[in-house]
Amino acid sequence: MIEARKKPRQQRSQEMVERIVTAARDMLNEQEFKGLTTNAIAQKAGLSVGSLYQYFPNKEAILLELVQRWLAAFRPVSAFYAAKPRPENWTGFSRDFCAFTREIASVYAQNRALLPTLEAMQSHPELRRIAKDHDRGIIETHAAWFRNADPQLPADIASRLGMLVLETGNICFTIALMRDDTVYDAIIDDVIIMNEALLRAHLRLPE
Incomplete structure (x- = not known):
């Protein structure tokens, strides 16, 4: 340990x-x-x-x-949106999801000095376990958020969507900041477009 x-x-x-x-x-x-x-x-x-x-x-x-500091920065954002009241329609959900994605992207940008820990944490089994446990918790939080928006959404689909939203943001925001952050704002918009298209295909919400 x-x-x-x-x-x-x-x-x-x-x-x-x-x-x-x-x-x-x-x-x-x-x-x-x-x-x-x-x-x-x-x-x-x-x-x-x-x-x-x-x-x-x-x-x-x-x-x-360093890993704990990196991971702890994301928990409050996910928890805040998961705890919000059920949206009345897609417009309300979309507004929250856009704000959520921008806040997550901001956390990446503010903690960009910690980005190398993402690669370094893969060097030790215990650190990998901690990262996996954290990701599992975030995915569960996302899934609860999506099921709150659409109570008829099956649990397995909600978990899959939670995983995809987590991993899509992680890959896109990390690569952008480590390579060329001059297009960071555009990439945030693209991530929102991609993930909203995915979620809209599964969440049954009135317009």
């Missing part, structure tokens, strides 16, 4: 953890995860490796902190 040694409580300790995590994040943007070492992270953070080990037993524990 990967985990930090202790949670920082005092401001000075919190600042040290932030320096360590920021250094690791910056290094991930410069090189692959395999090239990281605790010595290199400590050096970039301006700390002794002994100070680093007070909080993190290894580089995987540091990556876990």
Whole structure:
């Protein structure tokens, strides 16, 4: 089980953890995860490796902190829209879905420095498990949202739609930000068009 040694409580300790995590994040943007070492992270953070080990037993524990920060940024957005009252018609659902997609895209943009953790988390079985558990929760939240909009929507179809909405956004927003974010706004519009076409084919809502 990967985990930090202790949670920082005092401001000075919190600042040290932030320096360590920021250094690791910056290094991930410069090189692959395999090239990281605790010595290199400590050096970039301006700390002794002994100070680093007070909080993190290894580089995987540091990556876990980055992964948790990345994943936690999305949960409130999905939960907010899933908890909204049932829309009266497609227009109301579409308005919420457009706002949801733009908020998710904004989370990607605001956390673009953490994007390399998406690839790095695949390097360790425990990190992959955490990511899968998170995705499963998001898919279930999406499915509940879609079934709230259309109570007659079968559960298996709702789950499939939830998965497709999650993965479509993840792939499109990640690639756009890592390659060329000058077309990011247009890609957001395209993702909305694609996913709305998919959802409209399954959700039975009055106009």
